[in-house]
Amino acid sequence: MPAHVIECDIAIVGGGITGSACAYYLARGGVRVALLEQYDLNTQASGRNAGSLHGQYQLTPYRTMGREWATQYVPAMRFLVDSITMWRNLAEELGTDLEVTGNGGLLVADTDELAAVVEEKVRFEAAQGFTAELVTGKDLRQLAPYLAPTIVAAEYCATEGTVNPLLAAPAFARAARRHGAEVLTGTTVTAVNPASGSFSLETTGPTITCAQVVLAAGAGLADLAAPLGDALPIVDEPVQVQVTEPVAPTVPHLVYYAGGKLTFKQSHSGSLIIGGGWLASVDAASGYPHVRMDSMRQNLDVAARVAPWIAPLAIVRSWAGVGSVTPDLAPIIGESSTPGVFFGMFPHMGMTGGPLMGLTLAQLVRGAPTTVDITSFAPGRFTPVTT
Ligand SMILES: Cc1cc2nc3c(=O)[nH]c(=O)nc-3n(C[C@H](O)[C@H](O)[C@H](O)COP(=O)(O)OP(=O)(O)OC[C@H]3O[C@@H](n4cnc5c(N)ncnc54)[C@H](O)[C@@H]3O)c2cc1C
Incomplete structure (x- = not known):
């Protein structure tokens, strides 16, 4: 076999929270895993999010999408709540303080x-x-x-809390490595080729041969799924976050405002992390997301309306990232129309759902019963009906 071929049981594409958690749960079970990431681990949405652990319906879709949607969304909401339960116990399991809070x-x-x-x-x-x-x-x-x-x-909502997104996915990836997972960064997967009962993944590095594939590529998922025959209607959503100078411990909760887009919380360092889904822009040439000053101003105005003492605080950092959304806001979890390939993504709140998403994908790919019912998250639900 040529030296540039790596063999494994399962290849996972995407080194964010979904892929890293899946790699950990598989490697812990003795599966030979290769985790493939085009940049460095945790550099996209999983390392750029606001660290909210969401355990309640988000008000905007709750108001705009109607009661029928809210009822259909119950399994997705339960998924988030169950995943928050996992977050609370992960520090010990992964051997890293993830700065998880659970004050509601x-x-x-x-x-x-x-x-x-x-x-x-x-x-x-x-x-x-x-x-x-x-x-x-x-x-x-x-x-x-x-x-x-x-x-x-x-x-x-007593269920809710926060996590430090800079710590979480890397902790999963480190734990996966300890259990023998191979982690390849700077490795872009360019094609997933079925090859008589197995797969050959073309990458910018080694060729990967494996029995099964998990695609946990976030905003890159739809592009990888399309050649496999799955048209996943995932839309990119560039959004941004602001961070203030540190202040004395003041805000133990995750805070939202019913009258406008807002989340804020206080990190362990004392900074307030202010977001809520304000749009960033995307550079047409490079595809990189950029902070929008008008969004930042409006976001801070809303924050000051809810807690006026925030207004004079200095903003020390702001960044943008690309989130992903599906038409029904529910996650995509399940097998591709190409058997042996599995998809995992959670719109808007994939950080919250990350641990359970990783576990569920690991169960699914091994043919084990999943802890939660994923029927309503099937990728095939989007396939247009042709007559
Ligand atoms: C600014 C912002 C704030 C957010 N706030 C919150 C929040 O407070 N709470 C919450 O729950 N969620 C939040 N989210 C959403 C959350 O960050 C995402 O849902 C979650 O991180 C998705 O994780 P993932 O691992 O599925 O995807 P990602 O983190 O996007 O990881 C996918 C990885 O796949 C890699 N990849 C893609 N294509 C390829 C390829 N062809 N080859 C190799 N690698 C590839 C990418 O480089 C990337 O690293 C926020 C998102 C943003 C952008």
Whole structure:
């Protein structure tokens, strides 16, 4: 065999949280894994996100996509909640402090009209079995004294928390390596070729031969899936995050605002991480995402409305990354129309879903029963019906 061929049982394409977690769960089970990443590990969405562990419905889709969507989305929401449970125990398992917090999240409202929207959402979520309660008045002031006095009500979701995205995927990849996984960075997969019961992956480095393939390529997934016969309707969504100078410990929660796009939380270093899905731009020539100043200004205006003491803080860093979205906002987890190839991506909230996504893919590719029901996440659900 030529020296530039690597043989393994399963090749995983994508060194973000999905691919790294999958590599860990497979390697831990004794499978010979090769994890292939075109750049360095954790350099795309998984290393650029805001580290929110989302355990409640995001308000914008909840309001705009309707009750039927919200009901269909229950399995996706459960997936996130189950994944947060995994996050809480990972530090010990991976031997790295991932700076996971679990103090809950607050969706805050500053008008009676918004408070009514939040209250209705709490009722829906509680009816579906999710952790959600309405907090108002003195209870709210006591729970979150850092909020503006104009905030009249909040949904408190005890499930939610935060993680440090700079630490998580690398910790999974290191643990995978300890269990024998081969990790190849700077290795772009250019073609996945089925070859009589196995696969040959063409890359910018060695050729990889394997029995099965997991595509965990995030924004690159649709391009890899198309030649295999799977038209995945994944749309790129460039968004950005801002970080303030450090301040004394003030905000233990993940905070959202019902009246505009916002998330903020306080990191272990004391900085506030401010985001919420404000659009970044993408350079047409290079394809690289760039921070938009107008988005930053609007994002900070919304943050100052919720907590005015944020306004004078210096912004020390801002960056952009490319997230991915599907038409129904639900994840894609399942086998390609080319048997032996598996897909895994979670729109908007793939950091939250990362550990369970990695575990589920590992179970799926080995033919083991999956811990969670993934029927509604099948890639084939998007295939247009032809008559
Ligand atoms: C600014 C921002 C903020 C976000 N905030 C949050 C948040 O607070 N909470 C949350 O839960 N989610 C958040 N997200 C979403 C979350 O980051 C993603 O859903 C998650 O990181 C996806 O992980 P992944 O491993 O599937 O994909 P990625 O992290 O994109 O990893 C895919 C990897 O595949 C590699 N790749 C692609 N094509 C190839 C190829 N052909 N060959 C080899 N390698 C390839 C890429 O280089 C990349 O490293 C945010 C996203 C962004 C951009």
